Amino acid sequence: MLKTKLVAVIALIGLFLTTTAFSNPDLHDNCNLVEKETSKLIKEKNNRYLQTSEQPKIIVKTVNRVDHLTPKKLSKYKRTVFIIVGYKDKKKNVQIYSSKDLHSAFTADIRGNIIRSQSDQLRSNNKKEFNKGLRFVFRACATTIDQRYQYALDKYDLSNDERTQLTHPRRLALPIALALVLVIGGLLYFFKSNMQLKK
Template identity: 75%
Template structure:
Protein backbone atom coordinates (compact mmCIF):
# COMPACT_ATOMS: atom_id res chain seq x y z
CA UNK A 1 0.00 0.00 0.00
CA UNK A 2 2.94 2.35 0.26
CA UNK A 3 3.16 2.92 -3.49
CA UNK A 4 -0.57 3.39 -3.83
CA UNK A 5 -2.37 6.73 -3.57
CA UNK A 6 -6.04 7.60 -3.81
CA UNK A 7 -7.72 10.92 -2.99
CA UNK A 8 -10.40 9.07 -0.98
CA UNK A 9 -7.89 7.27 1.27
CA UNK A 10 -5.38 9.25 3.32
CA UNK A 11 -3.77 6.71 5.62
CA UNK A 12 -1.14 8.73 7.47
CA UNK A 13 -1.20 6.36 10.48
CA UNK A 14 -0.96 3.17 8.39
CA UNK A 15 -4.03 1.62 10.01
CA UNK A 16 -5.99 0.53 6.95
CA UNK A 17 -5.68 -2.92 5.44
CA UNK A 18 -6.01 -3.77 1.75
CA UNK A 19 -9.64 -4.94 2.06
CA UNK A 20 -10.70 -1.63 3.65
CA UNK A 21 -8.91 0.40 0.98
CA UNK A 22 -10.50 -1.66 -1.81
CA UNK A 23 -13.96 -1.11 -0.33
CA UNK A 24 -13.40 2.66 -0.16
CA UNK A 25 -12.13 2.83 -3.74
CA UNK A 26 -14.89 0.57 -5.15
CA UNK A 27 -17.77 2.49 -3.57
CA UNK A 28 -16.33 5.88 -4.49
CA UNK A 29 -15.76 4.67 -8.07
CA UNK A 30 -19.42 3.75 -8.19
CA UNK A 31 -20.36 7.20 -6.90
CA UNK A 32 -18.37 8.80 -9.74
CA UNK A 33 -20.95 7.34 -12.14
CA UNK A 34 -23.81 9.32 -10.55
CA UNK A 35 -24.84 12.89 -11.24
CA UNK A 36 -24.27 14.08 -7.63
CA UNK A 37 -20.91 12.31 -7.31
CA UNK A 38 -20.82 12.03 -3.51
CA UNK A 39 -17.56 10.96 -1.87
CA UNK A 40 -16.59 9.21 1.32
CA UNK A 41 -13.05 10.08 2.34
CA UNK A 42 -11.34 8.00 5.00
CA UNK A 43 -8.44 9.76 6.66
CA UNK A 44 -6.14 8.60 9.45
CA UNK A 45 -4.08 11.08 11.45
CA UNK A 46 -1.51 10.81 14.23
CA UNK A 47 -3.53 12.60 16.92
CA UNK A 48 -6.78 11.96 18.77
CA UNK A 49 -8.02 15.57 19.10
CA UNK A 50 -8.82 18.30 16.57
CA UNK A 51 -9.94 15.87 13.87
CA UNK A 52 -12.14 18.24 11.84
CA UNK A 53 -10.94 18.22 8.22
CA UNK A 54 -9.47 21.45 6.90
CA UNK A 55 -11.78 23.52 4.70
CA UNK A 56 -14.75 21.25 5.48
CA UNK A 57 -17.17 24.05 4.56
CA UNK A 58 -15.76 24.13 1.01
CA UNK A 59 -16.79 20.52 0.27
CA UNK A 60 -20.07 19.34 -1.27
CA UNK A 61 -21.55 15.84 -1.23
CA UNK A 62 -18.71 14.63 0.99
CA UNK A 63 -18.47 12.50 4.12
CA UNK A 64 -15.21 12.32 6.04
CA UNK A 65 -14.45 9.41 8.34
CA UNK A 66 -11.47 10.62 10.34
CA UNK A 67 -9.50 8.21 12.52
CA UNK A 68 -7.21 9.74 15.09
CA UNK A 69 -4.57 7.42 16.51
CA UNK A 70 -1.88 8.05 19.09
CA UNK A 71 -0.29 5.83 21.75
CA UNK A 72 -2.77 2.92 21.50
CA UNK A 73 -5.74 5.36 21.65
CA UNK A 74 -8.15 5.75 18.77
CA UNK A 75 -10.86 8.27 18.06
CA UNK A 76 -13.19 7.86 15.06
CA UNK A 77 -15.37 10.76 13.95
CA UNK A 78 -17.74 11.31 11.03
CA UNK A 79 -17.96 14.75 9.41
CA UNK A 80 -20.15 15.81 6.51
CA UNK A 81 -20.50 18.70 4.13
CA UNK A 82 -23.50 20.96 4.83
CA UNK A 83 -25.64 19.45 2.07
CA UNK A 84 -25.54 16.04 3.80
CA UNK A 85 -26.38 17.24 7.33
CA UNK A 86 -30.03 16.16 6.93
CA UNK A 87 -29.09 12.51 6.48
CA UNK A 88 -26.20 12.59 8.94
CA UNK A 89 -27.59 14.12 12.10
CA UNK A 90 -25.48 14.02 15.24
CA UNK A 91 -27.62 11.12 16.51
CA UNK A 92 -27.08 9.08 13.36
CA UNK A 93 -23.32 9.72 13.32
CA UNK A 94 -23.08 8.79 16.99
CA UNK A 95 -25.19 5.65 16.53
CA UNK A 96 -23.02 4.47 13.63
CA UNK A 97 -19.85 4.81 15.70
CA UNK A 98 -21.41 3.34 18.87
CA UNK A 99 -22.57 0.28 16.94
CA UNK A 100 -18.91 -0.65 16.37
CA UNK A 101 -17.26 0.97 19.39
CA UNK A 102 -15.64 -2.25 20.64
CA UNK A 103 -14.00 -2.95 17.28
CA UNK A 104 -13.01 0.67 16.69
CA UNK A 105 -11.19 0.74 20.05
CA UNK A 106 -9.42 -2.55 19.39
CA UNK A 107 -5.65 -2.59 19.04
CA UNK A 108 -6.06 -5.64 16.80
CA UNK A 109 -5.67 -4.27 13.26
CA UNK A 110 -8.06 -6.82 11.75
CA UNK A 111 -10.87 -6.10 14.24
CA UNK A 112 -10.34 -2.36 13.89
CA UNK A 113 -10.62 -2.59 10.09
CA UNK A 114 -13.81 -4.68 10.39
CA UNK A 115 -15.32 -1.90 12.50
CA UNK A 116 -14.11 0.79 10.12
CA UNK A 117 -15.56 -1.07 7.12
CA UNK A 118 -18.91 -1.23 8.94
CA UNK A 119 -18.77 2.54 9.60
CA UNK A 120 -17.88 3.18 5.95
CA UNK A 121 -20.71 0.95 4.71
CA UNK A 122 -23.17 2.63 7.11
CA UNK A 123 -22.18 6.03 5.70
CA UNK A 124 -22.54 4.69 2.15
CA UNK A 125 -26.00 3.30 2.97
CA UNK A 126 -27.07 6.65 4.41
CA UNK A 127 -25.86 8.46 1.28
CA UNK A 128 -27.60 5.93 -0.95
CA UNK A 129 -30.86 6.42 0.95
CA UNK A 130 -30.56 10.21 0.89
CA UNK A 131 -29.96 10.32 -2.88
CA UNK A 132 -32.33 7.39 -3.48
CA UNK A 133 -29.67 5.24 -5.13
CA UNK A 134 -30.32 1.54 -5.37
CA UNK A 135 -28.59 -0.40 -2.61
CA UNK A 136 -25.67 -2.58 -3.65
CA UNK A 137 -23.29 -5.13 -2.15
CA UNK A 138 -21.35 -2.36 -0.37
CA UNK A 139 -24.37 -1.22 1.64
CA UNK A 140 -25.52 -2.58 4.99
CA UNK A 141 -28.05 -5.39 5.16
CA UNK A 142 -31.32 -4.88 7.03
CA UNK A 143 -29.88 -6.75 10.06
CA UNK A 144 -26.79 -4.54 10.10
CA UNK A 145 -28.93 -1.38 9.84
CA UNK A 146 -30.89 -2.65 12.85
CA UNK A 147 -27.63 -2.73 14.86
CA UNK A 148 -27.42 1.04 14.39
CA UNK A 149 -31.03 1.90 15.15
CA UNK A 150 -31.58 -0.70 17.88
CA UNK A 151 -28.30 -1.68 19.49
CA UNK A 152 -28.55 -5.14 21.09
CA UNK A 153 -26.44 -4.03 24.03
CA UNK A 154 -29.26 -1.79 25.20
CA UNK A 155 -32.08 -4.30 24.67
CA UNK A 156 -31.28 -6.51 27.67
CA UNK A 157 -30.82 -3.70 30.24
CA UNK A 158 -34.01 -2.02 29.07
CA UNK A 159 -35.94 -5.30 29.27
CA UNK A 160 -34.58 -5.97 32.77
CA UNK A 161 -35.49 -2.46 33.89
CA UNK A 162 -39.03 -2.93 32.60
CA UNK A 163 -39.35 -6.24 34.47
CA UNK A 164 -38.17 -4.60 37.71
CA UNK A 165 -40.55 -1.65 37.30
CA UNK A 166 -43.52 -3.85 36.43
CA UNK A 167 -42.69 -6.24 39.28
CA UNK A 168 -42.46 -3.33 41.69
CA UNK A 169 -45.80 -1.95 40.52
CA UNK A 170 -47.43 -5.36 40.84
CA UNK A 171 -46.14 -5.74 44.42
CA UNK A 172 -47.23 -2.21 45.29
CA UNK A 173 -50.76 -2.74 44.03
CA UNK A 174 -50.97 -6.21 45.58
CA UNK A 175 -49.87 -4.88 49.00
CA UNK A 176 -52.08 -1.84 48.67
CA UNK A 177 -55.10 -4.02 47.78
CA UNK A 178 -54.44 -6.35 50.79
CA UNK A 179 -54.15 -3.42 53.20
CA UNK A 180 -57.48 -1.98 52.01
CA UNK A 181 -59.25 -5.36 52.45
CA UNK A 182 -58.14 -5.68 56.07
Protein backbone atom coordinates in the same frame (compact mmCIF):
# COMPACT_ATOMS: atom_id res chain seq x y z
CA MET B 1 26.33 7.62 -19.26
CA LEU B 2 23.25 7.12 -21.41
CA LYS B 3 22.41 3.94 -19.51
CA THR B 4 22.59 5.77 -16.17
CA LYS B 5 20.28 8.55 -17.40
CA LEU B 6 17.85 5.99 -18.81
CA VAL B 7 17.74 4.09 -15.50
CA ALA B 8 17.20 7.39 -13.60
CA VAL B 9 14.34 8.42 -15.93
CA ILE B 10 12.66 4.99 -15.58
CA ALA B 11 13.03 5.19 -11.79
CA LEU B 12 11.45 8.67 -11.76
CA ILE B 13 8.57 7.50 -13.96
CA GLY B 14 8.04 4.50 -11.67
CA LEU B 15 8.03 6.75 -8.61
CA PHE B 16 5.59 9.16 -10.29
CA LEU B 17 3.20 6.34 -11.20
CA THR B 18 3.39 4.87 -7.71
CA THR B 19 2.61 8.16 -5.99
CA THR B 20 -0.11 9.35 -8.36
CA ALA B 21 -1.90 6.85 -10.57
CA PHE B 22 -1.99 4.06 -8.03
CA SER B 23 -2.59 6.12 -4.90
CA ASN B 24 -6.04 6.52 -3.37
CA PRO B 25 -7.03 10.20 -3.01
CA ASP B 26 -9.94 9.24 -0.75
CA LEU B 27 -7.69 7.59 1.85
CA HIS B 28 -5.08 9.39 3.93
CA ASP B 29 -3.62 6.74 6.24
CA ASN B 30 -1.09 8.68 8.32
CA CYS B 31 -1.10 6.04 11.11
CA ASN B 32 -0.75 2.94 8.91
CA LEU B 33 -3.97 1.40 10.30
CA VAL B 34 -5.82 0.62 7.05
CA GLU B 35 -5.50 -2.81 5.44
CA LYS B 36 -5.50 -3.49 1.70
CA GLU B 37 -9.09 -4.85 1.71
CA THR B 38 -10.37 -1.67 3.39
CA SER B 39 -8.41 0.54 0.99
CA LYS B 40 -9.85 -1.37 -1.97
CA LEU B 41 -13.41 -0.90 -0.68
CA ILE B 42 -12.87 2.87 -0.25
CA LYS B 43 -11.42 3.20 -3.74
CA GLU B 44 -14.01 1.08 -5.53
CA LYS B 45 -17.07 2.69 -3.93
CA ASN B 46 -15.75 6.21 -4.55
CA ASN B 47 -15.02 5.25 -8.17
CA ARG B 48 -18.67 4.22 -8.51
CA TYR B 49 -19.70 7.60 -7.13
CA LEU B 50 -17.64 9.31 -9.85
CA GLN B 51 -20.07 7.79 -12.38
CA THR B 52 -23.08 9.59 -10.85
CA SER B 53 -24.24 13.13 -11.52
CA GLU B 54 -23.93 14.19 -7.85
CA GLN B 55 -20.49 12.58 -7.37
CA PRO B 56 -20.57 12.25 -3.57
CA LYS B 57 -17.40 11.18 -1.80
CA ILE B 58 -16.39 9.36 1.38
CA ILE B 59 -12.92 10.30 2.60
CA VAL B 60 -11.17 8.21 5.27
CA LYS B 61 -8.33 9.77 7.27
CA THR B 62 -6.20 8.48 10.11
CA VAL B 63 -4.49 11.17 12.22
CA ASN B 64 -2.00 11.13 15.10
CA ARG B 65 -4.34 12.55 17.76
CA VAL B 66 -7.59 11.54 19.44
CA ASP B 67 -9.23 14.97 19.77
CA HIS B 68 -9.85 17.97 17.49
CA LEU B 69 -10.76 15.63 14.62
CA THR B 70 -13.02 17.99 12.64
CA PRO B 71 -11.64 18.22 9.07
CA LYS B 72 -10.17 21.58 8.04
CA LYS B 73 -12.45 23.71 5.84
CA LEU B 74 -15.34 21.26 6.32
CA SER B 75 -17.84 24.04 5.48
CA LYS B 76 -16.34 24.38 1.99
CA TYR B 77 -17.00 20.75 1.04
CA LYS B 78 -20.09 19.50 -0.81
CA ARG B 79 -21.55 15.98 -0.92
CA THR B 80 -18.68 14.71 1.22
CA VAL B 81 -18.51 12.46 4.26
CA PHE B 82 -15.36 12.14 6.35
CA ILE B 83 -14.53 9.16 8.52
CA ILE B 84 -11.73 10.37 10.78
CA VAL B 85 -9.76 7.91 12.89
CA GLY B 86 -7.77 9.52 15.68
CA TYR B 87 -4.98 7.27 16.99
CA LYS B 88 -2.45 8.00 19.73
CA ASP B 89 -0.86 5.86 22.45
CA LYS B 90 -2.96 2.85 21.36
CA LYS B 91 -6.17 4.86 21.91
CA LYS B 92 -8.60 5.30 19.03
CA ASN B 93 -11.41 7.77 18.42
CA VAL B 94 -13.51 7.34 15.26
CA GLN B 95 -15.82 10.16 14.18
CA ILE B 96 -18.04 10.79 11.16
CA TYR B 97 -18.44 14.28 9.70
CA SER B 98 -20.48 15.42 6.71
CA SER B 99 -20.72 18.50 4.55
CA LYS B 100 -23.74 20.77 5.20
CA ASP B 101 -25.75 19.39 2.28
CA LEU B 102 -25.65 15.92 3.88
CA HIS B 103 -26.48 16.98 7.47
CA SER B 104 -30.08 15.78 7.16
CA ALA B 105 -28.89 12.30 6.13
CA PHE B 106 -26.11 12.18 8.74
CA THR B 107 -27.83 13.39 11.88
CA ALA B 108 -26.09 13.03 15.26
CA ASP B 109 -28.26 9.97 16.00
CA ILE B 110 -27.37 8.24 12.74
CA ARG B 111 -23.64 8.94 13.15
CA GLY B 112 -23.79 7.80 16.76
CA ASN B 113 -25.63 4.58 15.86
CA ILE B 114 -23.07 3.74 13.18
CA ILE B 115 -20.11 4.25 15.53
CA ARG B 116 -21.79 2.53 18.51
CA SER B 117 -22.69 -0.52 16.41
CA GLN B 118 -18.96 -1.18 15.87
CA SER B 119 -17.51 0.21 19.11
CA ASP B 120 -15.76 -3.04 20.14
CA GLN B 121 -14.06 -3.49 16.76
CA LEU B 122 -13.13 0.18 16.45
CA ARG B 123 -11.42 0.14 19.85
CA SER B 124 -9.60 -3.12 19.15
CA ASN B 125 -5.80 -3.17 18.95
CA ASN B 126 -6.09 -6.10 16.55
CA LYS B 127 -5.64 -4.61 13.06
CA LYS B 128 -7.97 -7.13 11.39
CA GLU B 129 -10.76 -6.51 13.92
CA PHE B 130 -10.33 -2.75 13.65
CA ASN B 131 -10.48 -2.88 9.85
CA LYS B 132 -13.59 -5.04 9.98
CA GLY B 133 -15.28 -2.32 12.06
CA LEU B 134 -13.94 0.45 9.81
CA ARG B 135 -15.28 -1.30 6.69
CA PHE B 136 -18.70 -1.58 8.33
CA VAL B 137 -18.64 2.15 9.19
CA PHE B 138 -17.64 2.99 5.60
CA ARG B 139 -20.37 0.75 4.17
CA ALA B 140 -22.95 2.27 6.53
CA CYS B 141 -21.97 5.77 5.34
CA ALA B 142 -22.16 4.59 1.72
CA THR B 143 -25.60 3.08 2.32
CA THR B 144 -26.81 6.34 3.88
CA ILE B 145 -25.53 8.30 0.87
CA ASP B 146 -27.09 5.82 -1.56
CA GLN B 147 -30.45 6.14 0.19
CA ARG B 148 -30.15 9.94 0.27
CA TYR B 149 -29.58 10.13 -3.51
CA GLN B 150 -31.81 7.13 -4.25
CA TYR B 151 -29.00 5.13 -5.88
CA ALA B 152 -29.51 1.41 -6.38
CA LEU B 153 -27.87 -0.45 -3.53
CA ASP B 154 -24.86 -2.54 -4.53
CA LYS B 155 -22.42 -5.07 -3.06
CA TYR B 156 -20.67 -2.33 -1.10
CA ASP B 157 -23.80 -1.40 0.85
CA LEU B 158 -25.11 -2.93 4.06
CA SER B 159 -27.40 -5.93 3.92
CA ASN B 160 -31.00 -5.71 5.23
CA ASP B 161 -29.95 -7.34 8.51
CA GLU B 162 -27.06 -4.93 8.96
CA ARG B 163 -29.34 -1.96 8.26
CA THR B 164 -31.83 -3.23 10.84
CA GLN B 165 -28.98 -3.40 13.33
CA LEU B 166 -28.39 0.33 12.75
CA THR B 167 -32.01 1.44 12.91
CA HIS B 168 -32.58 -0.60 16.09
CA PRO B 169 -29.19 -0.54 17.78
CA ARG B 170 -28.54 -2.63 20.83
CA ARG B 171 -28.91 -0.10 23.58
CA LEU B 172 -29.10 -0.22 27.31
CA ALA B 173 -32.81 0.68 27.14
CA LEU B 174 -34.10 -2.88 27.63
CA PRO B 175 -31.90 -3.76 30.63
CA ILE B 176 -32.67 -0.38 32.22
CA ALA B 177 -36.40 -0.86 31.64
CA LEU B 178 -36.25 -4.34 33.23
CA ALA B 179 -34.30 -2.98 36.20
CA LEU B 180 -36.88 -0.21 36.67
CA VAL B 181 -39.74 -2.74 36.58
CA LEU B 182 -37.98 -4.81 39.25
CA VAL B 183 -37.31 -1.76 41.45
CA ILE B 184 -40.87 -0.47 41.13
CA GLY B 185 -42.24 -3.98 41.76
CA GLY B 186 -40.04 -4.28 44.86
CA LEU B 187 -41.12 -0.87 46.16
CA LEU B 188 -44.82 -1.70 45.63
CA TYR B 189 -44.39 -5.00 47.45
CA PHE B 190 -42.54 -3.25 50.30
CA PHE B 191 -45.20 -0.53 50.70
CA LYS B 192 -48.03 -3.07 50.44
CA SER B 193 -46.39 -5.23 53.15
CA ASN B 194 -45.92 -2.18 55.39
CA MET B 195 -49.54 -1.10 54.95
CA GLN B 196 -50.79 -4.58 55.94
CA LEU B 197 -48.53 -4.65 59.01
CA LYS B 198 -49.85 -1.27 60.18
CA LYS B 199 -53.42 -2.53 59.92
